Amino acid sequence: MHVREPTTGSAEAGGEGPLSPRTGRFARAAARLSDLFGALAGLALVGIVAIVFTEIVLRLFKQSLLVTDEMGGYLNAAIVFLGLGYSLRHGAFIRMELLYDALGPAAKRLATWCFVLISTVFSGTLVYVAWKHVRYAFEQDTRAISVLATPEWIPQSVMLLGLVALLVQLAAFIVERVRNVP
């Protein structure tokens, strides 16, 4: 598949990623938060493998977990949202670099400022609407239509947490004056 770009060396090594000795405390903390959430996203993926595989095996004996669809969906959301800051920090998000690479240093910096600030406003908006969504689900006690009747605010809180971590990661880029944007 074409969507996977060659992975960056730093992410492969599982190391510090694009941090330099000049990196400040806030950015280091943000990096740790991103990587912690990234690791949790990894656990969610292992969880999906386990649960879907169990379901297949149980089916051979005409049994079912009954919750595979629902839990699979929640875990998938967990991978995506918890992985956001981590993936952004390690340069996994694709972008068009044709013009960007041709820019001079000053113009490149301006472009980077521009798209980091726009992304921050966008992510801030998502945090705001996700917060309202989760609060509504909590107050109204909305439930999933399923065997578990899961209170929806529980899995949706993961969405909110992940989006907050994304916002923190973007804020760290800004605090570091966009020097470390991959």
Next chain:
Amino acid sequence: MNLDLLVLVLIGGLAFLLLIGQWTAFALGSIGTLIIFLSKGVSGLEVLSSVIWNNTASYILVAVPLFLLMGDLILRSGVSRYFYRSVVVLLRWLPGGLLHANILSCAIFSAVSGSSVATAATVGTVAIPEMRRRQYAPRMIFGSLAAGGTLGILIPPSIVMILYGALVEESIAQLFMAGLIPGIALAGIFMAYIAVRIWLNPSLAPEGAAREELDADPEEEPDWRDALHVLPICGLLGAVLGSIYTGVATPTEAGAIGVAGALLLGIGYRGLDWEVFRGAVMSSVRTTCMVVFIIVGAQILATALTYSGASRAISEWVLALGLSKWMFFAMLVLLYVGLGFFVDGLSMIYMTLPVLLPLVRTFGFDLVWFGVVLTILIELGQITPPVGLNLFTIHGISGGSRFSEVVRGAAPYVALMLAMILLLALFPGLALWLPATMMG
């Protein structure tokens, strides 16, 4: 707010953000958010939370991380070398055998590994030195590797197809099966092209003279037992696709079967340890996050276009042009070939589909068939300069060849892909027959 202005914000804003290097997913999402805000105000934004939640907490999309993990495990297990060597053993009797081996091994390996770029790189690093030693024409080597690597997104399991299916709400299983015959046909067309070129000009693949010399060294020559290494990979592909075709497993479950198979393969080839496993999981997390967030961004944009009425305005404008169905189709193909020069395939599809999908529906195209055509157009974008991921990859491992030589090598395959699209337009059954025969 008036619609002309909104359309201007849409096109101008997207173009600006993509050109300054904005992450594609964020570009789609932020323009969508802006359009919702401009047309409905702050209260309109509340729709966003449902859009992002419903497009991530989705059991259909669970197939994405599973197939990515399967591919990552296989890429890291070191099985590719054995696999390539076995395909070489099987095809070496053909004139230009190693070129055919490139196409076939790239097609199968990229289908299983899910990555065109990684396939072109892994097969290429083994194939290029070997073929240079045998004095194959560099252009032929580069073209076969770059084009062969693209076949995996058409031959199932295909991440692109899962994402497309989730966006247009078509069955993933049907899309997978629809891609299989065109994928095999395209590989066949590539191999036929190579055969004709070599028949016209045998000096492109001077096997005969070089082989005498190489055969003198028995250590170098693979024997028939090496051919057995095609079995694990083909077996895995067969199990995954077979379980979907027969209806025994959903595409998501087939993904889990694939992961289990890849783990077994990794153990069998002694390529699996904790570091490999952890690396594969985390790489799959990054890629999943990236591709699903592009879908989220595209869905925000699609919602914005519907909400604001811009989608309808654009549709009406295009319909007023009075194009016939196939003129519209020809323009679409031209548009995507053009965009494919500059934009990577996934971004290209998801930034245009929210606008174009209503039109594609109105003109009465079958969406499963259309998915196959779109996928071929993405493949095409991967081997057209200046931005073509596979070209970059092959150039990177070519050992100092010029980029233009890689581009020229791949150029004929662009024409062959367009010919395949024409064939699909003439004979839609190429894509639609197999899904129609599915059980369950």
